[in-house]
Structure formats: structure tokens, C-alpha cells
Amino acid sequence: xxxxxxxxxxxxxxxxxxxxxxxxxxxxxxxxxxxxxxxxxxxxxxxxxxxxxxxxxxxxxxxxxxxxxxxxxxxxxxxxxxxxxxxxxxxxxxxxxxxxxxxxxxxxxxxxxxxxxxxxxxxxxxxxxxxxxxxxxxxxxxxxxxxxxxxxxxxxxxxxxxxxxxxxxxxxxxxxxxxxxxxxxxxxxxxxxxxxxxxxxxxxxxxxxxxxxxxxxxxxxxxxxxxxxxxxxxxxxxxxxxxxxxxxxxxxxxxxxxxxxxxxxxxxxxxxxxxxx
Numbered sequence: 192x193x194x195x196x197x198x199x200x201x202x203x204x205x206x207x208x209x210x211x212x213x214x215x216x217x218x219x220x221x222x223x224x225x226x227x228x229x230x231x232x233x234x235x236x237x238x239x240x241x242x243x244x245x246x247x248x249x250x251x252x253x254x255x256x257x258x259x260x261x262x263x264x265x266x267x268x269x270x271x272x273x274x275x276x277x278x279x280x281x282x283x284x285x286x287x288x289x290x291x292x293x294x295x296x297x298x299x300x301x302x303x304x305x306x307x308x309x310x311x312x313x314x315x316x317x318x319x320x321x322x323x324x325x326x327x328x329x330x331x332x333x334x335x336x337x338x339x340x341x342x343x344x345x346x347x348x349x350x351x352x353x354x355x356x357x358x359x360x361x362x363x364x365x366x367x368x369x370x371x372x373x374x375x376x377x378x379x380x381x382x383x384x385x386x387x388x389x390x391x392x393x394x395x396x397x398x399x400x401x402x403x404x405x406x407x408x409x410x411x412x413x414x415x416x417x418x419x420x421x422x423x424x425x426x427x428x429x430x431x432x433x434x435x436x437x438x439x440x441x442x443x444x445x446x447x448x449x450x451x452x453x454x455x456x457x458x459x460x461x462x463x464x465x466x467x468x
Contacts, residue, residue: 198466205455223321226254230262237271256281258338259288266293283312284337330356367411376400376420378427401440414447430454
């Protein structure tokens with residue numbers, strides 16, 4: 192007997208201070224755990240969160256990286272992953288950017304060999320990492336930064352991880368029939384007007400996130416079970432405002448009652464979300 196199959200998703204950190212997501216597959220006694228992004232400010236902070244909030248008694252199968260900005264991956268991340276023996280998976284262009292930003296031999300401590308890091312390029316647009324079937328989706332973000340969202344299948348469950356992008360058309364064809372959607376709702380346009388930051392233009396505003404989710408509910412055969420609003424700006428957004436704006440985008444039809452809507456905190460974890468077959 193193969194045993195019960197379960198999939199757990201958890202946002203541990205979300206925002207420009209650092210991002211860290213966890214996927215955990217349980218098939219009977221077999222457990223596979225995958226990190227998505229890990230951009231924490233120091234090796235000490237990274238190890239502490241992994242030890243206390245993820246747990247290191249069971250191994251981590253890998254780290255999947257969306258792009259090379261330091262709140263998603265950085266030198267501290269790479270040192271910790273090397274120490275734990277965790278391979279880092281990213282697009283080939285992203286790996287070049289990681290080398291340029293964090294592993295330039297002329298800027299590394301003398302004792303660090305840049306070849307000691309286990310960095311692995313995606314073998315194709317669609318690939319497998321253990322029980323996870325991953326489709327890498329190129330999305331527009333900041334200039335000269337290769338960025339991907341991920342649609343991930345696990346058994347008959349599907350997730351979409353889409354953070355740090357600004358064009359909804361890049362995601363719209365892929366958001367239908369997802370059981371969980373982790374979607375950027377970075378800023379409120381009025382708060383951006385009051386506290387302008389040009390970098391926010393490379394991120395998705397609340398109302399556009401809401402319209403994307405409405406499209407997901409209309410285009411798919413079923414609405415998502417859970418939606419996690421992610422990467423909220425500290426100065427140009429509020430959790431309650433993000434939720435309210437997203438719900439308003441559904442208009443008279445309203446957000447389907449079966450959809451659980453969560454905002455991901457910047458410095459804390461959300462409770463694990465269980466997706467069963």
C-alpha cells in the first residue's frame with residue numbers, strides 16, 4: 192500500500208526584507224521538502240529560521256530560485272545551502288547573475304571556492320524535482336533580471352508561485368485550475384502616489400492581483416482552495432487593504448466562499464496549508 196499522499200505549503204517570510212517558502216510532500220513515510228527562494232539577511236538568521244521553523248532532522252531536497260535579487264537569494268543563502276548540502280536550482284541566466292552578484296572570485300573571501308556551491312540550471316522549461324513537476328514561467332520584473340514564476344504539480348494538486356512581476360498577461364494563461372495561488376499584491380496605488388518608489392512599478396498592485404484572481408475563478412473549472420497574497424510593501428500597502436481591494440475586484444459576484452484568502456506576513460510564517468488529493 193502506497194500510503195496517504197499529502198502536500199503542505201507554507202510561507203515563512205514574504206517581502207523585500209526576505210522571502211522563504213516551503214513545500215512538503217508526504218507519501219506514506221516518505222517526505223520530500225523543497226524550498227522556494229531563501230533571501231534572508233545573514234547566515235545566522237537563515238540557519239535559525241531553517242532550524243526553528245522548518246526543522247533540519249529531515250533533509251531538504253533543494254532550493255528553487257525565482258531570480259537573483261538579494262531578498263530571494265544571496266551570498267548568505269548560498270553559504271548555508273552549501274553547508275547543509277542542499278542543491279540550488281535556477282534558470283541558467285539566473286545562475287550567471289548569481290555568480291556575478293555574489294560569487295565573483297575577486298570579491299569572495301580567500302577561503303571560499305566558488306565551485307564549492309551546488310548550483311544547477313533548469314534542464315528545461317518543465318522538469319521534476321522529486322515528486323514535484325515544475326513548469327518555469329518567464330515573467331517581466333526589473334530590467335536585466337531574469338525572473339520566473341513556477342506552476343508546480345504534485346499528484347492531482349497544482350500550485351502557482353508568482354511573485355516579483357508586473358504584467359498580469361504573463362500569468363493569466365497559467366492561473367486557472369490551480370489549487371493554491373501564491374500571488375504578489377505588492378502595493379496600493381494611492382499609497383504609492385503618496386510614498387513614491389520607482390521600484391514598485393516592477394511589482395503587481397493590489398487591484399491587478401484581484402483581477403487576476405477573478406480571472407482564475409472564471410477561467411478554471413474550479414476556484415483555488417487557497418490564495419496567499421504575497422510580497423506586500425511595508426510603506427505602500429496594508430494587509431487589510433490588500434485583502435479588501437482584492438475582494439472588491441470580484442465585483443457583485445464576490446469572492447467564492449470556498450476560497451481561503453491569506454496575507455503573508457513580512458517577518459513571520461503563516462500556518463501550513465494542507466492540500467490533500
